[in-house]
Amino acid sequence: MNPLVFGDTPEEFRGYEQARAVILPIPYEQSTSYLKGTAQGPQAILNAAGQIELFDEKVKVEPFRMGIHVLPFMKFSPEPEKFISRVETEVFSHLKHNKLVIILGGEHTLTVGGVKAAKKLFPNLGVVQIDAHADLRDSYQNNPFSHACAMRRVLDYAPLFQIGIRSLSKEEFTLIQEKKITTLFGHELSARNLDLFFAKLPEDIYLTIDLDGFDPAVVPGVGNPEPGGLNWEMTDHILEQISSRSKIRAFDIVELRPLADEARSEITAARLLYRILGYCARDQVLPNFAL
Numbered sequence: 001m002n003p004l005v006f007g008d009t010p011e012e013f014r015g016y017e018q019a020r021a022v023i024l025p026i027p028y029e030q031s032t033s034y035l036k037g038t039a040q041g042p043q044a045i046l047n048a049a050g051q052i053e054l055f056d057e058k059v060k061v062e063p064f065r066m067g068i069h070v071l072p073f074m075k076f077s078p079e080p081e082k083f084i085s086r087v088e089t090e091v092f093s094h095l096k097h098n099k100l101v102i103i104l105g106g107e108h109t110l111t112v113g114g115v116k117a118a119k120k121l122f123p124n125l126g127v128v129q130i131d132a133h134a135d136l137r138d139s140y141q142n143n144p145f146s147h148a149c150a151m152r153r154v155l156d157y158a159p160l161f162q163i164g165i166r167s168l169s170k171e172e173f174t175l176i177q178e179k180k181i182t183t184l185f186g187h188e189l190s191a192r193n194l195d196l197f198f199a200k201l202p203e204d205i206y207l208t209i210d211l212d213g214f215d216p217a218v219v220p221g222v223g224n225p226e227p228g229g230l231n232w233e234m235t236d237h238i239l240e241q242i243s244s245r246s247k248i249r250a251f252d253i254v255e256l257r258p259l260a261d262e263a264r265s266e267i268t269a270a271r272l273l274y275r276i277l278g279y280c281a282r283d284q285v286l287p288n289f290a291l
């Protein structure tokens, strides 16, 4: 299968010029601290996309009609600051052309570059993070650009709205309170709390989805699994609410670690991507397109 196509997107909807959505695969893996393999994440999601239907039965649209272009796998320096700057330049060049940018990781570190790029065009940007981990350490294993510090770096650029967090240090917990970060912990995911969370979101959103935010029974293929977490329906509800209230300007799906003979993680990631495109198509891109 040609890796630079999302699923069965017909050829006339794949070109860069007409595509509203562009997918940027970034197989970056430098600071994984437990189970290795996230560099294989982007390819696994693209492979899994070949197995999903082009029609979305819930949103009742064919999201590919907005145009989906897959960019070449991004080349980068392993040095984190250069890497982040490279991501920023690349993402900015596509946002500037009015594209919805989707990054496939790879390590969470890449989010810093994506957020910096989006912030330049959308000054009131907010970042929604679905994740098991707060990722708010100032430094981890002597690396301030570790995946465990990604959101601490993001905080320098945009306010943060976290969902599903269930693993963090006391210092990170204190930081959340001091900086008044909006954090819904894994044990707080009631309908009422979610409604209060959605009401706080700004208009322009960068969405980052660390796949370990899911219950590991749903997505086992991650480098740092944590018990508890989101199921498919809850995540779908969250994404639908965000899309109907705000404008998702860019999003990333990170930290997939493909497993042998076990495809549910990458299939979930591919369907998640396509579902978000469906909501964006319905709510923002193709308002008259719903069947």
Ligand SMILES: [Mn+2]
Pocket: 131, 132, 133, 210, 212, 213, 224, 255
């Ligand atoms: Mn995480």
